[in-house]
Amino acid sequence: MPIEFNNNIFHIYNDSISYCIELSKYKDLLHIYYGKRIDSNNIYILKRDRASFSAYEGKDYKYSLDVLPQEYPMFGAQDMRSPALEFEYEDGRYDMCNMRYKSHKIIQGKPDIEGLPHIYENSSGEFTTLIITVGDDISGVSVELYYSISETMPIICRHSRVLSGKTAVYLTNAASASIDFSDSDFKYMNLHGAWIREKHIEMAEVKKGFQGIESRRGASSPNENPFMAIMRKDAVEDFGEVYGFSLVYSGNFKMLLEAETYGTMRFQAGVNPHNFKWKLNKGEQFITPELVMVYSKNGLGEMSRTFHRLYRRNLCRGIWRDKVRPIxxxxxxxxxxxxxxxxxxxxxxxxxxxxxxxxxxxxxxxxxxxxxxxxxxxxxxxxxxxxx
Structure with missing residues (x-):
């Protein structure tokens, strides 16, 4: 089974990749690793002392989420970096939520995502899925984090499902995924353009602060494709580490990079929070779009070919999917x-x-x-x- 939970570490893996999450002593989900296949017994999280003026946990002044890599960061829970989830109550109060681990389950297969396009299985056993539930005791709001890993390709599909709490709330930000990298020594690529000149390659080095891409046009549009690749600075077509991120969504979206003070970097992707406000009544849910993540240790070409194979077989539908198209x-x-x-x-x-x-x-x-x-x-x- 390509998903294990041992010694408070979730290890999502296949022959090509590993993705590791640590469950901390305070039940926070901390991101440990994402990249080529490793032995999870030989990896540990870099523990930093808290920065000056950073909030900390109880009397444990060395434990602060402001300097720890997180899996799905929340607004108001010690962390001053970009949150993946924000909501407010009907009276306009923003919630200072603190999402802690509640439960998890591992299932064979890949569940469908209701009402949204998504990667699907052609046959049983193509994917295995980890679902981690975190929740805020005060508001009662909870989030299910989905991780579906391919058995044969270096692919993980992610989305989240936000479940309402004790009263109605308004979601103002709900990311599909968030990843904290241990350094920011990367360059990134996106595909910008316009009508009849789509998908021009644009590359830039990651700088301190905020950068990324977004669309506020009501659609992804030819101006910005909902795709980003993060790569090492020596990566080229057939060499080097590349992380590819493709959002299976055609509405307003945002992909954010935040390179912060201590050299780490946060990546987030999902629905654009600009002018976004979704009422979540008691008993309702909000499902975020699916983010497809591809890791390549052999450059951009391997990443691109992986996306092509996956989307031809597991995203395209209809009778023409596997047939030669008519001239x-x-x-x-x-x-x-x-x-x-x-x-x-x-x-x-x-x-x-x-x-x-x-x-x-x-x-x-x-x-x-x-x-x-x-x-x-x-x-x-x-x-x-x-x-x-």
Whole structure:
């Protein structure tokens, strides 16, 4: 079984990767390690004394979450870095929540994520899943943290499920995942662009402070793809450590890097907290989008090929998933907006003679679409003709 819990350490692993979480003496989840496969018995967490002015636990002045690597950091629980979860009560009070370990379970397979696109299993045994539940005793709010690891590929899929507490609350931030790295000696890559020039590679060295990518457009959009790669500075196409993160979500998103004072670095990904406020009534839940994490010790190429294999087999759906797609012709370059039935039929006939199997009718077929200045998005629904 590729998930073990021994000596207060969760070890999520396969032949290629390891991901380790320590359950502290105060029931906090501390992030120990993520990278190439290791023996979890030979790893330990770097314990730092608390920084000046950092809050600490009870009378234990050496224990402060402000300097410890965390698995899912909360607002108000000693840590002054970016939180993964924030909520407020109906009267506007922000909760200073302190999420502590409650329980865990390990299941075979990968559960579906209701209402959201997600990686799925083709057959039994492709994934094993760890679900850790943490909760805040005062508010009653709890969070289930999901970790699904592939049996054969260097892949972990993560999301969280926030469960309501004793009263209604408003979520203002709920990340899919958070990872604290022990150093910030990285560069990062994202894929920016615009309409008809998507996915341009942009690289930069990680600097102290905040950096990252986001979309506030209501969609991920061609401007920012919900993807980031974090890599060692010597990493190239076929050499070096690379961590790839892909959010399976097309709405407003944010991927944050925070390189802090002591040289560590926090990565977070999920729904963009900008203008986000979700009411969670008693008995309700909020499920975050899935983050797919790929580790490569052989550069960007191995990371990219891993994502491609996974998404072809475990994200794409439908009868054409494993079939050779039909050869198609698109009328756009042949006609632009200027076409009629005779022109289109003539294109189809000529295309058929060449063995082309599918015709795609492009822009210009609706409304008064004679140029780029009308009919795209200015439709109105005549409700008088709707059934019922």
């Amino acid at each position: 198609l012709i698109n009328n756009w370059e042949a006609t632009y907006f200027d076409f009629n039935e005779d022109k289109l039929i003539n294109i189809c006939k000529k295309a058929s003679e060449l063995g082309i199997e599918l015709f795609v009718l492009d822009d210009g077929w609706f409304g008064k679409r004679n140029n780029d200045k009308s009919s795209l998005g200015d439709w109105f629904v005549n409700t008088d003709k709707l059934p019922g």
